[in-house]
Amino acid sequence: MSEYDDLLAFERGTRALGEISGRLGWDRETVMPAAAAAQRAEEIAAIESVLHARRVDRRVGDWLASIDARDLGEAERANLRLIRREFERASRVPAELATEIARATSLGRDDWLRARADEDFAEFKPALERILRLRREEAAALGNHGGEPYDALLDGYESGATASGIAEMFVAMRPALIALIDRVLGASHQPKRLDHTFDQDVQVRLSREIAGTFGYDFSRGRIDRSVHPFSSGSGMDVRITMRSDPRDPFNCIYSTIHETGHGAYEQGVSEKYLLTPIGQGASMGVHESQSRLYENQMGRSRAFTAYLFGRMWGVFGDFGIADADAFYGTVNRVAPGYIRTEADELHYNLHIMMRFDLERDLVSGALEVNELPEAWNSRFQADFGMSVDCPSNGVLQDIHWAAGLFGYFPTYTLGNVYAGCLYEAMRRDLPGLDGHLSNGDTAPATGWLRENLQRHGRLRGPVDTVAMACGFTPMTKPLLSYLEEKFTDLYRL
Amino acid sequence: MSEYDDLLAFERGTRALGEISGRLGWDRETVMPAAAAAQRAEEIAAIESVLHARRVDRRVGDWLASIDARDLGEAERANLRLIRREFERASRVPAELATEIARATSLGRDDWLRARADEDFAEFKPALERILRLRREEAAALGNHGGEPYDALLDGYESGATASGIAEMFVAMRPALIALIDRVLGASHQPKRLDHTFDQDVQVRLSREIAGTFGYDFSRGRIDRSVHPFSSGSGMDVRITMRSDPRDPFNCIYSTIHETGHGAYEQGVSEKYLLTPIGQGASMGVHESQSRLYENQMGRSRAFTAYLFGRMWGVFGDFGIADADAFYGTVNRVAPGYIRTEADELHYNLHIMMRFDLERDLVSGALEVNELPEAWNSRFQADFGMSVDCPSNGVLQDIHWAAGLFGYFPTYTLGNVYAGCLYEAMRRDLPGLDGHLSNGDTAPATGWLRENLQRHGRLRGPVDTVAMACGFTPMTKPLLSYLEEKFTDLYRL
Numbered sequence: 001m002s003e004y005d006d007l008l009a010f011e012r013g014t015r016a017l018g019e020i021s022g023r024l025g026w027d028r029e030t031v032m033p034a035a036a037a038a039q040r041a042e043e044i045a046a047i048e049s050v051l052h053a054r055r056v057d058r059r060v061g062d063w064l065a066s067i068d069a070r071d072l073g074e075a076e077r078a079n080l081r082l083i084r085r086e087f088e089r090a091s092r093v094p095a096e097l098a099t100e101i102a103r104a105t106s107l108g109r110d111d112w113l114r115a116r117a118d119e120d121f122a123e124f125k126p127a128l129e130r131i132l133r134l135r136r137e138e139a140a141a142l143g144n145h146g147g148e149p150y151d152a153l154l155d156g157y158e159s160g161a162t163a164s165g166i167a168e169m170f171v172a173m174r175p176a177l178i179a180l181i182d183r184v185l186g187a188s189h190q191p192k193r194l195d196h197t198f199d200q201d202v203q204v205r206l207s208r209e210i211a212g213t214f215g216y217d218f219s220r221g222r223i224d225r226s227v228h229p230f231s232s233g234s235g236m237d238v239r240i241t242m243r244s245d246p247r248d249p250f251n252c253i254y255s256t257i258h259e260t261g262h263g264a265y266e267q268g269v270s271e272k273y274l275l276t277p278i279g280q281g282a283s284m285g286v287h288e289s290q291s292r293l294y295e296n297q298m299g300r301s302r303a304f305t306a307y308l309f310g311r312m313w314g315v316f317g318d319f320g321i322a323d324a325d326a327f328y329g330t331v332n333r334v335a336p337g338y339i340r341t342e343a344d345e346l347h348y349n350l351h352i353m354m355r356f357d358l359e360r361d362l363v364s365g366a367l368e369v370n371e372l373p374e375a376w377n378s379r380f381q382a383d384f385g386m387s388v389d390c391p392s393n394g395v396l397q398d399i400h401w402a403a404g405l406f407g408y409f410p411t412y413t414l415g416n417v418y419a420g421c422l423y424e425a426m427r428r429d430l431p432g433l434d435g436h437l438s439n440g441d442t443a444p445a446t447g448w449l450r451e452n453l454q455r456h457g458r459l460r461g462p463v464d465t466v467a468m469a470c471g472f473t474p475m476t477k478p479l480l481s482y483l484e485e486k487f488t489d490l491y492r493l
Numbered sequence: 494m495s496e497y498d499d500l501l502a503f504e505r506g507t508r509a510l511g512e513i514s515g516r517l518g519w520d521r522e523t524v525m526p527a528a529a530a531a532q533r534a535e536e537i538a539a540i541e542s543v544l545h546a547r548r549v550d551r552r553v554g555d556w557l558a559s560i561d562a563r564d565l566g567e568a569e570r571a572n573l574r575l576i577r578r579e580f581e582r583a584s585r586v587p588a589e590l591a592t593e594i595a596r597a598t599s600l601g602r603d604d605w606l607r608a609r610a611d612e613d614f615a616e617f618k619p620a621l622e623r624i625l626r627l628r629r630e631e632a633a634a635l636g637n638h639g640g641e642p643y644d645a646l647l648d649g650y651e652s653g654a655t656a657s658g659i660a661e662m663f664v665a666m667r668p669a670l671i672a673l674i675d676r677v678l679g680a681s682h683q684p685k686r687l688d689h690t691f692d693q694d695v696q697v698r699l700s701r702e703i704a705g706t707f708g709y710d711f712s713r714g715r716i717d718r719s720v721h722p723f724s725s726g727s728g729m730d731v732r733i734t735m736r737s738d739p740r741d742p743f744n745c746i747y748s749t750i751h752e753t754g755h756g757a758y759e760q761g762v763s764e765k766y767l768l769t770p771i772g773q774g775a776s777m778g779v780h781e782s783q784s785r786l787y788e789n790q791m792g793r794s795r796a797f798t799a800y801l802f803g804r805m806w807g808v809f810g811d812f813g814i815a816d817a818d819a820f821y822g823t824v825n826r827v828a829p830g831y832i833r834t835e836a837d838e839l840h841y842n843l844h845i846m847m848r849f850d851l852e853r854d855l856v857s858g859a860l861e862v863n864e865l866p867e868a869w870n871s872r873f874q875a876d877f878g879m880s881v882d883c884p885s886n887g888v889l890q891d892i893h894w895a896a897g898l899f900g901y902f903p904t905y906t907l908g909n910v911y912a913g914c915l916y917e918a919m920r921r922d923l924p925g926l927d928g929h930l931s932n933g934d935t936a937p938a939t940g941w942l943r944e945n946l947q948r949h950g951r952l953r954g955p956v957d958t959v960a961m962a963c964g965f966t967p968m969t970k971p972l973l974s975y976l977e978e979k980f981t982d983l984y985r986l
Contacts (some may be wrong), residue, residue: 013539013542032730039730039767041730042768
C-alpha cells in the first residue's frame with residue numbers, strides 16, 4: 001500500500017467514527033430516553049475526544065509531509081487537500097477545549113429545551129455563556145488570518161467565506177429585499193391564509209410521500225419526528241426528521257422537502273467517495289442551496305404547488321382554498337413573523353441578516369449574552385415591525401447557538417443565493433421543467449442537480465462546485481431577479 | 494488527582510465508547526435503513542478498533558502497575574480487579590484480530606438473516622467458518638490455562654466458569670430433567686394449547702404495560718421491535734426489544750418479561766457506579782438469572798398468571814381459555830419444540846445442553862462447520878424425538894453464532910440454576926409473595942432483587958454475587974426441586 005492508501009484508510013476510520021458521532025446526535029433528538037441526557041453528554045464527549053485525537057494524530061502530519069500530490073489523481077488530491085485543511089484546523093485547538101465544547105453543547109441543548117419550554121432565557125444563559133466563551137477560545141486558537149475571530153468559525157462551515165464578504169453581500173441584497181417586501185405588503189391583492197385543522201398523522205403520511213416524490217431514498221435513510229427538523233449522516237445512512245402543527249400543514253410538508261434536499265444531496269454523492277473527505281456535501285452553504293432549492297424554487301413554484309394542491313385535496317378533502325392559483329398564493333403568502341423556519345422567501349433573509357449581525361457581535365465581544373435578548377428584540381422590532389411576545393418566538397427559537405453553531409447562520413442566505421444561480425441554470429437546461437413539476441415529477445430537476453452538482457460531493461470548494469454546475473460564477477442577481485419576478489406576478493404588482 | 498482517578502477517568506471514556514458501540518448494534522437491529530449494512534460494518538469495526546486500542550493502552554498497564562490496591566475501598570478495588578482482568582485479556586488479542594472479529598460478526602449477521610429467510614445454511618456457511626476461525630484464533634491467543642480453548646471464550650461471559658464445570662453440572666441435571674419430562678409427557682392430564690388469533694398491536698401494548706408492571710423504567714429506556722428480542726445498554730439508557738406472532742401472544746409477552754429482567758437489572762445497578770467497570774450486571778449467567786426469574790419463577794407462576802389471565806381477557810376478550818387454572822396450564826404447557834426461545838422450562842435446558850456440546854466441539858475442532866447441520870439435526874432427533882423440518886427451526890434459529898458468541902449459551906442454564914437459588918431465597922424472605930404477584934404487584938420481588946443483588950452490579954464475581962443475595966452457595970438443587978414441585982402439581986403427577 002502507498003502512503004496515500006495508509007492515510008486514506010486511517011481517514012476512513014475517522015469518518016466512520018464521525019458518522020457514529022452524528023448518529024448519536026440523531027438518536028438524542030429522536031429516540032433517546034428522557035433521563036439519558038447526562039450520560040449521553042459523556043458519551044458524545046468521549047467520541048469527540050477520540051475524533052479530535054485522530055484529527056491531530058502525528059501520523060497524519062507525517063503522511064501529509066511525505067505524500068507527493070503530483071502523483072495523485074483529481075479525487076485523491078482533493079482528499080489530500082481536505083485532510084490537510086482539517087488537520088491544520090484541528091491541530092490548533094487543544095484537545096481539552098474540543099472535548100469541553102462537545103460536552104457543553106450536548107448539555108446546552110437540554111438547558112435550551114427547558115428554557116424554551118419555560119419561556120425563561122435566564123435558564124439558558126449560563127449554558128450559552130459557557131458555549132460562547134468556549135467558541136471564542138476556539139476562534140482565538142484557530143487564528144483569523146488578518147480577518148476577525150468570527151471568520152475562523154464561519155470557515156468551519158463555509159471554506160473560504162469571511163464575515164466581511166458576507167456583510168458586503170447582505171448590504172447589497174438588503175435594499176432590494178426591503179423594497180420588494182414593502183411593495184408586496186402594500187399590494188391590494190393579498191392571498192388567503194389557511195384557516196383549517198389538518199390531521200397530523202395524515203400530514204406525516206403525505207410529507208413522507210412528498211419526500212419520496214423529491215427522490216429521497218428510504219432504503220438509505222429514514223424519517224422520524226423531532227422538535228427541530230434536521231438531516232444527519234452521509235453515504236448509505238442519511239436520516240431526516242420532521243415535525244407537525246395541526247393548524248399549519250406547510251410546516252410539516254415544507255420542512256420535510258427542505259430536509260429531503262439535504263438528505264438527497266448526501267445520498268446523491270458518488271458511492272465511490274463513501275467515507276472519504278470528498279464523500280459529503282461541498283459546504284453548509286451548498287447544502288442549503290439544495291434544501292432551499294428543493295423547498296422554494298421547486299416546492300413553492302406555481303407548477304409544483306398545482307400538483308401539491310391536488311394531493312392535499314386528495315388526503316384532506318376541502319380545506320378552504322378553492323383553486324391551484326389561490327393555493328399558490330397561500331403557500332407563498334408574505335408576512336412578517338417571528339419564526340425563521342416558517343418565514344416566506346423574502347423575510348427569510350432578513351431573519352438571517354439579523355442573526356448574523358448578532359452572533360458576529362457575540363463572537364467579537366461587542367455584545368454579551370446578558371444583552372442578547374434586548375438586542376434581539378429591538379433589532380426584530382426594527383426589521384419586522386413587530387415586538388417579540390415571548391422568548392420561544394424570539395431569542396430561544398433556534399437550536400443553533402445551544403449547539404455552539406456560531407458562524408452557521410449566514411450559510412442559509414448563501415444557500416439561497418446559490419439556489420438562485422442553480423435554478424437559473426437548471427431552467428436554461430430544462431425548458432420543460434414546469435410541465436414535469438406540475439405533474440409531481442421532480443426527476444428531471446433532481447437528476448440535473450445530482451448530475452451537475454450532488455454526485456461530485458466535496459471534490460471542489462463551495463464556490464467552484466456551484467460555478468461548475470451553473471456554468472457561471474455565483475452572484476446575488478439570479479436570486480433577486482427570481483424573487484422580483486415571482487412576487488411581482490403573485491401579488492399583481 | 495490520584496493515579497486511580499486518572500485510570501478511572503480513562504476507563505469511563507472507554508465505557509462510554511462501549512455504550513456507543515452497543516447502541517450501534519441496537520440501531521442496526523431496530524431502525525437502520527436496509528442498504529446501510531456494509532457501511533455499518535465499517536463503523537462498528539472503526540469503534541471496536543478504538544475500543545481495543547484503549548483496552549490495551551500502555552497507560553492502563555502503567556497505572557495498574559503503580560496503583561496500590563491497599564489504599565482503596567471495596568468498590569475501587571473491584572474496579573481495579575476488573576480493569577486488570579480486561580487489560581490482560583485484551584492484551585493477548587492482536588488488534589487486527591479484534592477488528593476482524595468485529596467486522597466479520599457485523600457482516601455475518603446479514604448472511605445469517607439472508608440464509609434464514611432462504612432456508613439455506615450454505616449461504617451462511619462461509620461467514621460462520623470465518624467467524625469460527627477468528628474466534629478459535631482468539632481462544633488460542635487468550636490461552637486456556639490448563640483447560641480447553643472453549644474456556645477462554647466462556648470466561649469472557651462468565652468469569653471463572655469452565656467447560657468441564659459446566660459439563661459436570663449438565664450431567665448432574667440431565668437425568669432429573671429427562672425423567673420429569675417423561676412423566677409430564679405421559680400424564681393423562683394435559684393443558685390446552687392456545688387456539689386463537691391475537692391482534693399484534695394489542696399484544697405490543699399489553700407487553701409494554703407488563704414491562705412496566707415488572708418495574709422497567711421507561712424514562713431510562715425504550716422498547717422497540719426486532720427479529721430477535723434483546724437488551725442493550727447500561728446506566729441511564731437501557732433499551733429492550735420485542736417481537737410478536739399473531740398465533741402466540743406468549744412469544745411477545747414472555748420475551749418482553751425476559752428482556753425486562755435484563756433491562757431492569759442494568760437499570761437497578763447503583764447510579765454511583767455509572768460508566769465504571771462495576772456499573773453493569775455481574776456476568777451473563779447472573780444476567781440470565783434475572784431475566785429467567787422474571788420470566789419463569791415470577792411470570793409463569795400460578796400467582797402471576799392469574800393476574801395475566803385477567804389482563805388478557807381485558808384486552809383480547811374471550812380467547813378460548815376458561816379460567817385462571819387452565820390458563821396456568823396453558824402458559825406452562827410442556828412439549829418438545831424446535832425453538833429455544835419458545836421452549837417450556839423443562840425442555841429449555843436440553844436446548845442449551847445440545848448447543849453447548851456442539852459449540853464446544855466446534856471450538857475444539859472436533860466438529861467443522863460443514864458437519865454442523867447434520868450434527869444439529871441428529872442430536873435434536875435424539876434429545877427431542879423430532880426431526881428438524883427446516884434450517885430456521887434448526888441450526889439457523891439463533892443469532893449467537895452469527896454474532897460470534899461461542900461460549901455464551903451455557904450461561905442461560907447457569908442463569909436458570911442461579912434463578913432457582915434466588916427464588917428459593919426470595920420466597921424465604923417474602924412469605925406474602927404469591928398474594929402480591931396475583932394482584933400484578935411485582936414490587937416486593939423486584940425490590941428484593943434490586944436490594945440484594947441488582948444494585949451491587951459487578952462489585953463481586955458471579956458466584957459470590959448470587960451467594961451474597963441468597964445467603965447460600967449456588968447449587969442446582971433449588972432449580973430441580975422447583976421444577977419437580979411445579980410440574981408435579983400442574984400435571985397432577
